[in-house]
Amino acid sequence: MRNGLKDLESNQRYTFVGKFTRLGYAEEYNDEDGYYYQPTILFLDVHDDQGHFITDHAWVHYTEPFVQLNELKDGDLVGFSAQVRAYKKGAGINKVTDYELIEIQDVVRKNNVDAQRAGVPSENKPLVGYVMERNRAFYEKAQRNIDEEYAQAYDQWLHPDDYSNATSYSDDGDDDQSGLDPELLAKLKQFSDDNLK
Incomplete structure (x- = not known):
């Protein structure tokens, strides 16, 4: 569980900085589209804008604000604002509460800002x-x-x-x-x- 996120209010927006590590995908479902794949991003060593450690990793949806940064490379530091949401993971009696970052906005690359990157x-x-x-x-x-x-x-x-x-x-x-x-x-x-x- 991401304890650093647990202590943050769900109805507020916070600013974070994380180290990009890799991309991934998750299977999602909705009534309109059925099952489909959603692209995701893994950030390690996530801190708030004051430099306080929040969590060792966070997966977030790879949305348009991240796409605007063009190709991300290992070690890129990315800043963004987000809200925190609790969710259940696991199955049956093994379900536990965890926390995720949603409603991503204000995305910026904090290092390598002048590097030319291919579009995505x-x-x-x-x-x-x-x-x-x-x-x-x-x-x-x-x-x-x-x-x-x-x-x-x-x-x-x-x-x-x-x-x-x-x-x-x-x-x-x-x-x-x-x-x-x-x-x-x-x-x-x-x-x-x-x-x-």
């Missing part, structure tokens, strides 16, 4: 793809999912000219862009359907 996607799907590609070796070793739909969305963001004639990653339609004979496609689909039952 602002839309969720290519941003998650960016996270998955950046951590591909780690995720493969840890046997964590790399969703190729998200990875392709990032590749499409990175190389838009390569996809100029392709359907957008945000297009959920079933229109075929393969150029194959429709009758052949129908036969292939039927064969596939028959063999997957």
Whole structure:
């Protein structure tokens, strides 16, 4: 549990500084979208704006204010304001109360401010793809999912000219862009359907 956050009021905004360490993703759910991936950021050694130690680590959602900093690198010190919220984690009788930082605003890089950084996607799907590609070796070793739909969305963001004639990653339609004979496609689909039952 993050005891330093426990002592902070939930209805106030506080300023923090943390050391960027890596990106990640979490599986989220809502009634409108169902299950989807949310990109996250891990900060270590989080202090308040007075330099008082708050927590050894904090995961926060990788939102637009962080995206505006462009690519983050290990050791970047990032300042931001946030509110504190209690939540339950674990399962069944093992659930415990922990604390997280939400409503992130006022994000600034505190060191390496003059360094030129590559941009990152602002839309969720290519941003998650960016996270998955950046951590591909780690995720493969840890046997964590790399969703190729998200990875392709990032590749499409990175190389838009390569996809100029392709359907957008945000297009959920079933229109075929393969150029194959429709009758052949129908036969292939039927064969596939028959063999997957």
